[in-house]
Amino acid sequence: MGVAATANEGNAHIHIPHKEGFLTKYVFSQDHKMISKQFLVTGLVMALVGMGMSTLFRLQLGWQGESFAILKWILGDVWAPDGILSPDKYLALVTMHGTIMVFFVLTGGLSGTFANLLIPLQIGARDMASGFMNMLSYWFFFLASVIMIASIFVEGGPASAGWTIYPPLSAIPETIPGSGTGMTLWLVSMTIFIASSLIGGLNYIVTIINLRTKGMKMTRMPLTIWAILVTAILGVLSFPVLLAAALLLVFDRSFGTSFYLSDIMVQGQLLDVSGGSPVLFQHLFWFLGHPEVYIVLLPALGISSEVIATNSRKPIFGYRAMIVSILAIGFLSFIVWGHHMFITGMNPFLGAVFTFTTLLIAIPSAVKAFNYLTTLYKGRIIFTPAMLFAIGTVSTFVTGGVTGIILADSALDINLHDTYFVVAHFHIVMGMSAVLAMFAGIYHWFPKMYCKMMNNKLGYVHFWLTFISAFGVFLPQHFIGLAGIPRRYYENTAFPMFDDMLELNQLVTWFAILGAVAQLLFVFNFLFSIFKGQRAPQNPWKSNTLEWTTPVEHIHGNWHGALPTVHRWPYDYSKPGADEDFIPQTVPLAEGEVDEGAGYGH
């Protein structure tokens, strides 16, 4: 409590003497650094679960209908009778994989970890605006995670209607086993998750707007903070719409309304529903769903900007253009949701509008890609593991992004919609970019989080195996999609025309296994380094940003004594005339020196 109350008192000599028990320090902590670690560990556990699920269903897709002892061992007789995954449980795994990865890993885990860690440290604040709300945000997230995992074990299995839970499939329990208790728990979990996300997001926005230290103008904020700010705004504006959509679905499921249902007969039973529209749900869902893509991606791009600039020993190229791109992407993400719905029977004119707005996003995205390249150009690159992952992020962002141009074109989407081409596209551009950036962030800020260093060599092996398997898994999936194979198919053997893709599916599965095994290296490195890693120095990467001016050991309030004063933008790397190749933001401008962030066009 004390920290929150004094958070804005920049000059107060901060030392808050209060006793900390185990509970207040490690469990119900209100310190943003501890909450960040809690988000990270929860997110990583969820990531392992989500990845494990994908490996299991990849076994089925690689060797369709073959029996695996490991499936029987892990999933049991109900899910995998005779070691063969059952069709409805295949859909359950796919659904849970998507839900966990999109919401619990890449939204909660990624934003939760780095927003909490970096906002106060990089803007020079004692803590978040409200430490208590911050703690609530984590515990809501934790509760949502527990409920989502628990839903796997209920009768009928977890939600199985795809992570997009389109009704009527998600609304009527008779249509698929997972739409019973499992779906109810999914909705409960997501409601709590959204509450967590809103509480956290509001806190992030308020903190960034109000608690910047002296001299930390908006145009001197690191790009990570800009990305997190826009991400939080997107979340606060779009998650309530998903909440509304979910609540209406709860009404349809439990209280006899028909918001999304009309003229339906299931298993010979005519349902007493009329006048609703399943397409309404899709509009509401994707009004969140598309900004959600950028809620996942923007923090990833923020992290990679920071890591690439630091390790290229160069300023990020086009700082202002990067900010404008983030804002443009954020704005556009709200008016493109219809590109998920070109073939729902929506008016073709609307389809045309959404094609137009969607393709506009390629412009700020292209600007970002070129700016990353120019940042590397004539740099002096140091390949820390974080740097490798950040470069990997740029590669997957571009590789997955370009196929977006094809899918955004409504005419081309007719034939590619819901095929593996889409799966390949969004896994590379959103999934892989965000995952690689999350690793970049972990390797880069591990010293700040755990006061220890991670092992570089293991980091290198981890990166190369992960990067290779990212392309190994998703590059062939473009071909599988172009052959016309729909996603969410339990097997393709019902269609002889897809028989020649079986081999390719095996290849994909092999790479998926390689990728999964590679993550064990990371888990080992992570855990080992927390306990036995080298002790971190104060500024291991010779970085300019404020978090590296804090003491290595964590203290409440972050800085001994007064808060630092900021004099320059965060990217003065290799500035001519300076003694070293970096100038921290706290160093006053020399006489006649121009602050690059303060504005160009001069």
Add this chain to the structure above:
Amino acid sequence: MITFLIYAVIFLGVAALVRLAMVYQASKELRGEREENVSASENSWNAILFIVFMIALYAGYIYLIFEYSDALLPKAASAHGFKEGSIYSIDALMNINLVVVNIVFVVINTLLFFFAFKYVREKRETAEFFPHNNKLELFWTIIPSIFLAFIIIFGLTIWNNVMDADKEVLAADGSVVEPVVIELYARQFDWHARYAGADGELGMANVRYIEGSNQTGVMKNDPNSLDDIIVKSEFHLPVNVPVKFKIRSQDVIHSAYMPHFRAQMNAVPGMNTQFTFVPTITTNEMRQDPKVMRKYEKINLIRSEKGEDQVEFDYILLCNKICGASHYNMQMKIVVESQEDFDKWLSSKKTFGDSEGLTTKSKKVDNKLAENLEIN
């Protein structure tokens, strides 16, 4: 017992690994090596690996393109999908897009990996302080914008043409060819196709009318229903005649996906959707297509290795929206043939009136009931 042994081995393995890592860590401390100081050899090796990776990536990609070019969808069998000598088709748009997209993919990735290789610390005295350049940034804002403007205009022209449900085809004598009207009816987990029959009008239908053999809920007292023809598992289309699909669902959302015709539209309960296309290649002609023949040769080779039946090319309608446990096997065969063969096939089928034993055509439709039910 064996399970216990496995766990024990895993546990001991991890413990040994931890000990090993600790010894390694200690030796590192003794040598004074710090994790934050990336060594020259580590740095150079990673730079080289980026180039190695790039070459492997492109080699793999090129291999996939050559190895699997036959396995991809053949040229489109509909007028909007592919038109000889015209760029106004989905396939032409796709090809232009693919060319551009591949150029961007290769150029940017190559620059990225090459810069990573070239500007590595070991080869550089200092980094260049190069924070921004307005002209350069303007340049790479404008170039993508121009390209996208082109793609948008081109794409939307085709989109408007494809989505026109009243496409007309002119016969040799200049008269308009009458379209064939077909309702595709989706439910868990099969399809029905209903032909409008001689009158060219589908009878009204609603799930409320489903009973007995009337599986798709066709309204019996609508005179238009009597000559409707309902088929399962296989339906036929006449070549070069517009086919107007009306699409309906009984339970959940399905999607009528006909990949060879570059056609897809969702089947949404409580709502009528539509899609019109003109099939241009008969099933038999497609079976003679060299690319298709190569694809099926390979498929039959794989199938004979597995001891499965040999197959021939067929057009197919499949469900492409997750709809339940058997979503993966919800299909219907499509046969495209000449008008004469089509007429012969259709006339061999029973009409709805015949199969339901409805003989009088005098029954009048109950308009009021129809309005109340918002009948399709």
